Ligand SMILES: Nc1ncnc2c1ncn2[C@@H]1O[C@H](COP(=O)(O)OP(=O)(O)O)[C@@H](O)[C@H]1O
């Protein structure tokens with residue numbers, strides 16, 4: 001085995017197709033597995049059912065594999081733990097419904113009840129499980145007014161400061177008093193689209209969907 005080939009085999013992440021493709025719970029239990037074949041530029045495809053028995057085991061070239069991936073995609077198969085690498089199956093339908101929902105939203109929310117924090121009136125949120133707890137010891141300083149004003153005007157805010165300067169607690173306490181939910185997402189070199197959108201994962205032999213922060217926020221009506 002050449003050095004190049006062994007790297008490809010040991011690091012399947014290097015290859016965009018290698019992995020196990022499964023369907024969400026509820027669909028008939030069935031899987032396809034794609035691995036590197038011993039022959040260069042060829043892929044091994046295996047298919048199995050509920051009992052884990054392999055009933056198809058074949059070697060194909062890249063063109064053939066691409067055709068199979070399309071077919072599996074249509075049938076709802078998603079590569080385990082990497083839902084974000086495939087386009088969502090019903091994207092156009094989803095985008096159409098999203099546009100319709102956006103059009104149905106009231107253009108202005110000025111009539112909504114507001115609460116005054118510091119010197120600024122902040123529109124009250126809908127409450128819910130994502131609202132942080134009020135910290136009775138928290139003090140809104142004059143400086144908070146700048147941030148509050150930007151939030152009231154629906155501007156995006158970036159707070160920069162040393163650890164412990166009070167960035168997180170300011171946002172949390174504004175949200176706590178105004179009954180807005182807070183979702184936190186840490187960004188670093190390992191952050192993936194799946195952290196936002198969600199991803200498929202396999203747990204206890206079952207394929208499960210894990211929501212990212214976006215569907216979490218949408219389910220809570222944000
Ligand atoms: N205005 C304030 N009133 C009371 N406690 C505060 C205030 N600002 C920050 N704190 C407290 O200081 C600590 C550090 O603040 P934090 O918001 O976590 O900082 P950062 O996010 O900038 O690292 C927290 O325990 C927080 O409750």
Ligand SMILES: [Mg+2]
Nearest residue numbers: 164167168169
């Ligand atoms: Mg912080």
